[in-house]
Amino acid sequence: MKEHARAVIIGGGVIGCSIAYHLTERGWTDIVLVDKGELTSGSTFHSAGLVGQLRSSVTLTRMMMYSASLYTRLKDETGHDPGWHPVGSLRLASSPARLEDLRRQVAWAKTFGLPLESISIREAMDLFPLMTDEGLLGAIHLPTDGWTDPSGLTQALAIGARKRGASIHTGVRVLEIRTTNGRVSEVVTDNGTGPQTDG
Numbered sequence: 001m002k003e004h005a006r007a008v009i010i011g012g013g014v015i016g017c018s019i020a021y022h023l024t025e026r027g028w029t030d031i032v033l034v035d036k037g038e039l040t041s042g043s044t045f046h047s048a049g050l051v052g053q054l055r056s057s058v059t060l061t062r063m064m065m066y067s068a069s070l071y072t073r074l075k076d077e078t079g080h081d082p083g084w085h086p087v088g089s090l091r092l093a094s095s096p097a098r099l100e101d102l103r104r105q106v107a108w109a110k111t112f113g114l115p116l117e118s119i120s121i122r123e124a125m126d127l128f129p130l131m132t133d134e135g136l137l138g139a140i141h142l143p144t145d146g147w148t149d150p151s152g153l154t155q156a157l158a159i160g161a162r163k164r165g166a167s168i169h170t171g172v173r174v175l176e177i178r179t180t181n182g183r184v185s186e187v188v189t190d191n192g193t194g195p196q197t198d199g
């Protein structure tokens with residue numbers, strides 16, 4: 001393993017691999033990622049992989065919209081299929097208060113340019129025939145939402161990061177993070193001391 005790196009990423013779940021992918025995209029090629037097990041062996045492995053873009057904050061919504069667009073291009077870019085399925089999502093209302101909330105969500109989505117629309121109960125049933133319409137008062141549909149394979153996505157991000165120079169090591173556990181003058185200077189692993197960082 002390298003003895004020096006500009007940044008050390010601890011954990012090879014979807015977040016760590018995404019950080020590696022995006023740092024290398026910005027030109028940080030001198031980075032090391034370590035995971036104590038295999039890539040995706042943490043909670044990423046258990047995720048359902050549902051991707052709903054409309055969130056309660058502007059930042060989160062923009063991040064989810066960016067994610068959906070990233071998943072669309074990752075296969076061409078990395079050669080690895082992240083298993084992205086833009087099958088759309090349904091949100092249902094079975095009370096007047098929830099129906100009002102859904103209508104507010106449609107208006108909120110328009111400010112982001114998200115194609116969230118109110119649909120009839122019949123249309124909702126056509127989209128998802130397995131559910132019952134008992135008690136259903138209304139529904140909204142966002143066709144650009146979807147689900148992804150969390151492991152496939154993580155591997156695609158890792159491949160993209162590696163292609164741009166990131167070093168990825170599995171089976172390496174971080175034991176200690178050492179600091180100098182308040183900045184991280186060294187990462188101690190069960191594979192020895194190192195890498196040192198730029199802080």
Ligand SMILES: Cc1cc2nc3c(=O)[nH]c(=O)nc-3n(C[C@H](O)[C@H](O)[C@H](O)COP(=O)(O)OP(=O)(O)OC[C@H]3O[C@@H](n4cnc5c(N)ncnc54)[C@H](O)[C@@H]3O)c2cc1C
Nearest residue numbers: 011013014015035036042043044046047048049050173174
């Ligand atoms: C049942 C379930 C369903 C979910 N469904 C969804 C969903 O539908 N949509 C959604 O967006 N999110 C969902 N999530 C949440 C999502 O899975 C997590 O937000 C995401 O996986 C977190 O990724 P992570 O990389 O931060 O963590 P992890 O995947 O847990 O990665 C952390 C990594 O760090 C490594 N590590 C830990 N300690 C050390 C150490 N000392 N040294 C080296 N490596 C170390 C671990 O081995 C692990 O691989 C779900 C989660 C669960 C459990």
